[in-house]
Amino acid sequence: MKKIIFVFALCIVAGLGISAINPDKNSLTENFIVGTPDIASVNALSFGPDGILFIGDSKNATIYAVDTKDVESVESPEKINIGDFDTKIAASLGTTADNIKITDMAVNPISKTVYISVSVLDGTPILLKLNGEALEHVSLSNVSYSKIALKDAVTAETKDRRGRSQRVWAISDMQYHNGKVMVSGLSNKEFSSTFRSIPFPFTDSQEYASLEVYHAAHGRYETYAPIKTFGVVAISGKDYLMASYTCTPLVLFPMDELKGGKHIKGRTVAEFGYGNSPLDIVSYQKDGATYFLMSNTNRPVMRINYDDIANSKDDITERVEEVEGVPYFSLPLVNVQQMDVLFDNNLIYVQRTSSGELVLRTRGI
Amino acid sequence: MNGYNTHFNKKMDNIMLAFFYVIMIFGCEKNQNKITVSVDYINTKAVSIGFESIKSVGGFNVFVEGNKDIPVLGDFTSKGDKHTFFSIIPFAANQNYELRYDQEFVTQFTIEKFNVEDAPELLAIYPSKDTVPENLLKMYFIFSRPMQEVESALNFITITNTTTDTEESIFLKLEPELWNREHTQLTLWLDPGRIKTDLIPNKEKGLPIVRVNTYEIKILESWKDYNGNNLGKEYTKTVYALPGDYHKPILADWEISSPKSNTAHPLYIYFNESLDAILAKEVIYILNSDKEVVAGTYKLTNKETVVEFYPKSNWEKGNYILEVESKLEDLAGNNLNHLFDVDLKEGHNQDDTFTITTLNFAVN
Numbered sequence: 001m002k003k004i005i006f007v008f009a010l011c012i013v014a015g016l017g018i019s020a021i022n023p024d025k026n027s028l029t030e031n032f033i034v035g036t037p038d039i040a041s042v043n044a045l046s047f048g049p050d051g052i053l054f055i056g057d058s059k060n061a062t063i064y065a066v067d068t069k070d071v072e073s074v075e076s077p078e079k080i081n082i083g084d085f086d087t088k089i090a091a092s093l094g095t096t097a098d099n100i101k102i103t104d105m106a107v108n109p110i111s112k113t114v115y116i117s118v119s120v121l122d123g124t125p126i127l128l129k130l131n132g133e134a135l136e137h138v139s140l141s142n143v144s145y146s147k148i149a150l151k152d153a154v155t156a157e158t159k160d161r162r163g164r165s166q167r168v169w170a171i172s173d174m175q176y177h178n179g180k181v182m183v184s185g186l187s188n189k190e191f192s193s194t195f196r197s198i199p200f201p202f203t204d205s206q207e208y209a210s211l212e213v214y215h216a217a218h219g220r221y222e223t224y225a226p227i228k229t230f231g232v233v234a235i236s237g238k239d240y241l242m243a244s245y246t247c248t249p250l251v252l253f254p255m256d257e258l259k260g261g262k263h264i265k266g267r268t269v270a271e272f273g274y275g276n277s278p279l280d281i282v283s284y285q286k287d288g289a290t291y292f293l294m295s296n297t298n299r300p301v302m303r304i305n306y307d308d309i310a311n312s313k314d315d316i317t318e319r320v321e322e323v324e325g326v327p328y329f330s331l332p333l334v335n336v337q338q339m340d341v342l343f344d345n346n347l348i349y350v351q352r353t354s355s356g357e358l359v360l361r362t363r364g365i
Numbered sequence: 366m367n368g369y370n371t372h373f374n375k376k377m378d379n380i381m382l383a384f385f386y387v388i389m390i391f392g393c394e395k396n397q398n399k400i401t402v403s404v405d406y407i408n409t410k411a412v413s414i415g416f417e418s419i420k421s422v423g424g425f426n427v428f429v430e431g432n433k434d435i436p437v438l439g440d441f442t443s444k445g446d447k448h449t450f451f452s453i454i455p456f457a458a459n460q461n462y463e464l465r466y467d468q469e470f471v472t473q474f475t476i477e478k479f480n481v482e483d484a485p486e487l488l489a490i491y492p493s494k495d496t497v498p499e500n501l502l503k504m505y506f507i508f509s510r511p512m513q514e515v516e517s518a519l520n521f522i523t524i525t526n527t528t529t530d531t532e533e534s535i536f537l538k539l540e541p542e543l544w545n546r547e548h549t550q551l552t553l554w555l556d557p558g559r560i561k562t563d564l565i566p567n568k569e570k571g572l573p574i575v576r577v578n579t580y581e582i583k584i585l586e587s588w589k590d591y592n593g594n595n596l597g598k599e600y601t602k603t604v605y606a607l608p609g610d611y612h613k614p615i616l617a618d619w620e621i622s623s624p625k626s627n628t629a630h631p632l633y634i635y636f637n638e639s640l641d642a643i644l645a646k647e648v649i650y651i652l653n654s655d656k657e658v659v660a661g662t663y664k665l666t667n668k669e670t671v672v673e674f675y676p677k678s679n680w681e682k683g684n685y686i687l688e689v690e691s692k693l694e695d696l697a698g699n700n701l702n703h704l705f706d707v708d709l710k711e712g713h714n715q716d717d718t719f720t721i722t723t724l725n726f727a728v729n
Contacts, residue, residue, distance in 0.1 A: 099593075
């Protein structure tokens with residue numbers, strides 16, 4: 001999933017700093033309990049510090065933080081090239097490829113282990129990880145974990161007056177950044193989406209914001225356009241949410257304003273046209289520069305230079321007919337369903353090839 | 366039991382409720398030491414196999430038939446020569462498996478398919494009326510049983526414009542899809558980018574459905590439930606598109622038919638238009654004069670134009686308040702505070718504030 005490696009690097013550095021001050025280096029897991037989290041679905045995966053895996057569960061409208069204890073550092077893992085990946089996952093589960101679905105993938109930035117969430121026909125969520133090219137089951141029984149429910153953004157008290165069940169927020173993306181888990185979600189009832197910022201370690205608090213974007217291809221402001229995927233970018237020492245919507249504009253929102261249920265207007269920095277939907281955003285560093293990669297439904301993976309975003313003064317508020325804003329470069333990678341940075345300048349991705357085969361591969365970027 | 370996921374643990378908790386044990390014995394003529402495999406079923410799910418062997422359990426693995434490279438993930442336990450293998454999810458029905466020792470074939474077993482369930486049904490499609498505004502925003506599909514969670518729902522829905530005899534693609538493909546927790550209720554959005562006037566998708570492709578056209582929406586029989594059972598039949602819904610609805614629902618236009626006091630007769634609320642079938646049952650409250658919620662049940666009728674409220678206790682004489690949350694939407698996604706399709710200029714924000722609107726009525 002969408003992990004911003006340079007952010008993790010900062011987190012690790014920050015974590016080291018904290019460890020130096022606080023002899024209790026496990027303060028992040030202080031409020032964890034050991035048990036079996038009642039996880040009903042795995043829609044999103046994202047690693048935080050210290051091998052903590054965040055699991056987004058739409059059915060339970062809950063984010064779980066699981067201590068994988070997978071913290072043995074690996075610098076340069078083997079490259080991976082697995083063909084018929086869905087068939088192999090299915091075989092490991094004793095079934096066939098038409099009975100499974102890969103819901104997300106995330107790389108542990110410390111061990112470089114690839115974690116994959118899978119759903120089977122009846123919705124049973126399975127968490128797997130790669131050991132070399134072999135698949136291993138990651139049991140979610142008797143693990144150290146904490147969790148937080150995604151409360152309704154409004155009228156929590158009203159909600160229960162008729163004893164209604166908690167509404168479902170389909171988690172479209174989730175990412176840990178600088179002590180917070182950020183989650184975008186879509187309602188399965190009213191036409192709305194929410195963005196939440198949840199401090200970690202979890203407490204009772206979570207912040208909400210409603211976001212407004214000028215959709216350049218649409219030529220309109222849209223308050224209710226659903227966020228599909230997002231990343232975080234720091235510009236002049238200030239963090240911005242870089243959100244990508246279903247029709248692929250890139251929009252920056254100042255992170256420090258995303259709270260208190262405020263209505264925030266975003267600055268559109270790029271527009272990639274209609275007819276495409278973003279799937280994933282990751283970032284990496286190369287030769288001292290930071291780049292973002294965005295996978296898409298109907299376009300190749302795009303590479304965007306961080307500096308182009310940071311230096312962009314664009315504020316696309318006029319309708320555009322085609323691509324506008326920061327430049328991007330199309331990689332020769334299409335039909336990429338999942339991707340993450342494995343290490344340094346190496347991308348790992350799940351791709352449906354032109355022959356119909358599903359492959360898990362690494363490549364330099 | 367290590368390695369079981371939580372979903373499965375729940376089923377194990379139910380072991381005493383409905384447990385039956387079927388032994389399937391297979392001879393293996395290839396080995397001198399004949400090994401038989403028993404399959405343990407819980408609630409028709411094959412959760413483990415058992416067999417006896419003097420060999421160390423560490424050399425055994427289970428494979429999907431024909432696959433010698435990828436063993437099925439799970440855990441072996443042993444008591445003496447009796448070995449049990451728990452797969453991390455139940456074995457698949459009608460699937461053949463092989464037990465191997467150090468890669469060598471030992472025996473084969475097959476998982477039985479129990480047809481104890483009726484076919485799942487599509488109970489309702491909302492809006493239930495057959496005439497809809499051409500800016501219809503969403504449709505709900507309600508099933509009798511949880512549906513499969515692997516394949517995209519849109520693979521099982523076809524839309525034909527019978528006026529022009531053309532296949533149409535009107536729904537937005539979303540991942541994740543919008544289901545309820547039980548996976549029995551699916552929400553599909555008609556492509557919002559095509560609905561908003563003058564947006565490029567709207568200009569390029571037009572509205573998903575267009576007035577004076579008739580659309581036939583087919584739900585294919587091949588859509589499976591969570592147990593792999595196909596829908597019992599193909600379902601068809603036909604809708605005729607009317608001009609768009611560009612008006613917010615207005616409570617002042619609603620009519621309330623008050624019941625008499627000292628009765629438990631229903632209260633009728635007439636919307637004068639069809640509203641969102643799911644929201645209309647969830648965002649309306651009846652309060653008494655002390656602002657206490659009146660307990661009862663809500664029923665949506667007459668093509669989602671009427672809510673009937675059945676109080677738990679007899680009505681008391683007095684004044685009451687009807688509260689409605691602003692997120693209640695009509696069929697075009699217009700809610701009580703804003704239109705779905707509105708041209709926002711800078712400085713003219715949508716009214717995004719959550720509000721509660723009230724109507725007063727009396728029971729005499």
